[in-house]
Amino acid sequence: MLKITNLSKSFGTHILFDEANFTINPGERIGLVGRNGHGKTTLLKILTKQDYPDAGEIHIPKHYRIGYLEQHLEFTQKTLVEEGCLGLPENKKDEQWLVEKTLFGLGFSKEDLQKSPQDFSGGFQIRLNLAKLLVSEPNLLLLDEPTNYLDIVSIRWLISFLRSWPDEILLITHDRSFMDQVVTHIVGIHREKIRKMEGSTEKYYEQIAQEEEIHEKTRLNEEKKRKKTEVFISKFRAKARQAGLVQSRIKMLEKQNTLDKLDEIASLNFSFTTDPLHAKVLLQGTNLAFSYHEKPPYLFEKLTFTVHKHDRICIIGKNGKGKSTLLKILSQDLKPQQGTIKTHPSVKIGYFGQTNIQRLDKHKTVYEEILSSDSKCTPQRAYDIAGLMMFEDELTRKKISVLSGGEKSRVLLGKLLVAPSHLLLLDEPTSHLDMESCDALIDAIQRFDGAVLLVTHDEAILREVANRFIIFKNDQVFQFEGTYQQFLSEIGWENDIIPDANRNQSKQPTLSKKELRQQKAAKQLKHTQHLKPIQEKIKKIENQIETLEQESHTITEELVIASQNQDTGTIIKHGKRNREILESLTFFYDELDVVTKLYEKEKEKLSAES
Numbered sequence: 001m002l003k004i005t006n007l008s009k010s011f012g013t014h015i016l017f018d019e020a021n022f023t024i025n026p027g028e029r030i031g032l033v034g035r036n037g038h039g040k041t042t043l044l045k046i047l048t049k050q051d052y053p054d055a056g057e058i059h060i061p062k063h064y065r066i067g068y069l070e071q072h073l074e075f076t077q078k079t080l081v082e083e084g085c086l087g088l089p090e091n092k093k094d095e096q097w098l099v100e101k102t103l104f105g106l107g108f109s110k111e112d113l114q115k116s117p118q119d120f121s122g123g124f125q126i127r128l129n130l131a132k133l134l135v136s137e138p139n140l141l142l143l144d145e146p147t148n149y150l151d152i153v154s155i156r157w158l159i160s161f162l163r164s165w166p167d168e169i170l171l172i173t174h175d176r177s178f179m180d181q182v183v184t185h186i187v188g189i190h191r192e193k194i195r196k197m198e199g200s201t202e203k204y205y206e207q208i209a210q211e212e213e214i215h216e217k218t219r220l221n222e223e224k225k226r227k228k229t230e231v232f233i234s235k236f237r238a239k240a241r242q243a244g245l246v247q248s249r250i251k252m253l254e255k256q257n258t259l260d261k262l263d264e265i266a267s268l269n270f271s272f273t274t275d276p277l278h279a280k281v282l283l284q285g286t287n288l289a290f291s292y293h294e295k296p297p298y299l300f301e302k303l304t305f306t307v308h309k310h311d312r313i314c315i316i317g318k319n320g321k322g323k324s325t326l327l328k329i330l331s332q333d334l335k336p337q338q339g340t341i342k343t344h345p346s347v348k349i350g351y352f353g354q355t356n357i358q359r360l361d362k363h364k365t366v367y368e369e370i371l372s373s374d375s376k377c378t379p380q381r382a383y384d385i386a387g388l389m390m391f392e393d394e395l396t397r398k399k400i401s402v403l404s405g406g407e408k409s410r411v412l413l414g415k416l417l418v419a420p421s422h423l424l425l426l427d428e429p430t431s432h433l434d435m436e437s438c439d440a441l442i443d444a445i446q447r448f449d450g451a452v453l454l455v456t457h458d459e460a461i462l463r464e465v466a467n468r469f470i471i472f473k474n475d476q477v478f479q480f481e482g483t484y485q486q487f488l489s490e491i492g493w494e495n496d497i498i499p500d501a502n503r504n505q506s507k508q509p510t511l512s513k514k515e516l517r518q519q520k521a522a523k524q525l526k527h528t529q530h531l532k533p534i535q536e537k538i539k540k541i542e543n544q545i546e547t548l549e550q551e552s553h554t555i556t557e558e559l560v561i562a563s564q565n566q567d568t569g570t571i572i573k574h575g576k577r578n579r580e581i582l583e584s585l586t587f588f589y590d591e592l593d594v595v596t597k598l599y600e601k602e603k604e605k606l607s608a609e610s
Contacts, residue, residue: 007056020194029169031179034189067138075117087132105157123149151319152457177460219259270444283307288339300477311451317472350421362401373418389414406432
């Protein structure tokens with residue numbers, strides 16, 4: 001059992017936590033939560049003696065080993081597997097299979113085992129450090145954002161691994177779904193205090209919210225009573241007959257404790273803006289293929305999809321398969337080797353990419369970088385958005401060069417809020433956010449009156465946001481219509497060791513692989529034949545809408561010229577045609593809505609039958 005007693009830590013006048021007391025009991029898996037900058041990582045550094053408290057003690061049992069995920073990348077062995085074996089405890093130095101099993105779970109292949117650690121990207125080198133830590137079998141496992149460099153398949157493997165961990169864990173992660181699937185308790189840093197609670201993050205935050213609501217109601221009630229008492233004292237102070245009552249009220253006020261109003265805690269406030277756009281289809285990708293070598297083999301190929309106005313499309317799969325590359329292609333940072341991308345002529349795209357941090361001007365301040373995002377951005381608007389991103393007052397004057405990775409991500413998100421967008425392309429936007437900020441971002445995405453394509457490994461986002469998916473799996477890329485739970489139930493991830501609670505557990509007759517293939521092919525044929533006429537109808541309507549919208553765009557440009565030339569005849573002619581187009585578009589939009597609903601209904605019926 002590890003025991004923390006009266007622990008305090010501050011930096012100057014900024015108090016992180018004060019007189020903290022809690023224990024980590026045998027077998028407990030604890031999630032450490034709190035806003036960025038409130039002391040989570042500092043607490044881990046104190047536990048590993050990389051930092052020291054201002055006061056208090058940490059009681060660590062004799063021979064109790066603490067393992068911490070190192071971020072520095074220094075390797076001494078020639079091969080990946082040899083480096084991994086350095087993590088094995090003395091009594092298991094010959095059990096190389098444990099290292100290999102862990103490396104495979106974290107996304108390395110059999111071919112990778114004999115490669116040099118220096119051959120891998122920084123993200124995979126962090127995975128190697130994680131593997132060394134996991135096989136070292138410490139008594140207390142300290143993990144600070146272990147999912148940052150993992151893909152969704154490796155994250156699900158790690159969840160299963162940590163669930164079966166026999167000793168103690170202290171975990172920091174912005175991924176609420178990951179934390180809730182692993183931990184047994186929550187330790188929260190909130191308003192300079194640390195408290196421990198059994199259960200999930202949801203239970204913890206509900207308890208905090210409830211207590212603060214009670215505090216505020218009590219404070220207002222006491223303030224109301226105090227004012228009444230003060231009025232009574234003021235009214236009857238000069239009257240001799242009421243002197244006793246007045247004195248008792250004065251003494252009562254002196255003894256009464258006054259509750260302070262809780263300080264407002266700064267939090268991100270996202271709100272993506274958009275301009276009116278009367279279009280159902282924003283973007284179409286047809287037979288897209290891409291290779292960084294400008295020739296086959298392709299990173300992905302034969303990818304076709306359509307983005308409608310209110311789509312929430314999540315792009316998921318293992319790292320290195322092309323998810324971020326696809327967003328770069330859609331943002332026109334890259335060009336596909338094959339295929340075409342048609343974008344509605346009036347669509348405005350907002351793009352948040354991980355590599356975009358490098359494009360920030362290190363010589364500019366936060367305010368200057370946000371102001372430069374759009375020529376129409378006013379100084380006040382830039383200051384307002386900087387404030388929304390938690391850069392207020394003197395923080396707006398901080399140079400980009402001195403910002404942390406998380407602060408730079410917030411600047412990028414701020415730049416995205418400046419100009420209105422109809423289509424958001426977001427590549428892992430939650431990587432440097434805390435849980436509260438992730439929740440704010442999810443809420444903003446759900447409220448956005450446009451379409452979103454999002455690369456993420458966060459299963460909470462996949463469950464709450466997505467209505468469609470582009471999936472990279474087994475060297476293929478394909479669309480999936482439905483929820484994330486439906487994907488897990490119907491397809492799932494390869495070698496997934498987290499059982500799906502919603503899958504049908506009843507015993508079915510055992511079929512051979514050939515029979516299963518035949519059965520699956522028959523179902524797919526039935527679905528295709530039944531849905532094909534409806535799909536063709538939808539495609540026909542979408543083409544008609546696209547043609548009319550293109551004509552309307554051309555007419556609008558010609559109307560501007562005619563107006564400048566005072567060409568009354570052309571203005572009347574084009575005005576009449578524009579009204580006809582608007583009527584036709586209204587009819588086709590209504591028809592598309594009806595046919596799309598029919599398609600979804602029939603698809604659900606066929607899915608239920610199968």
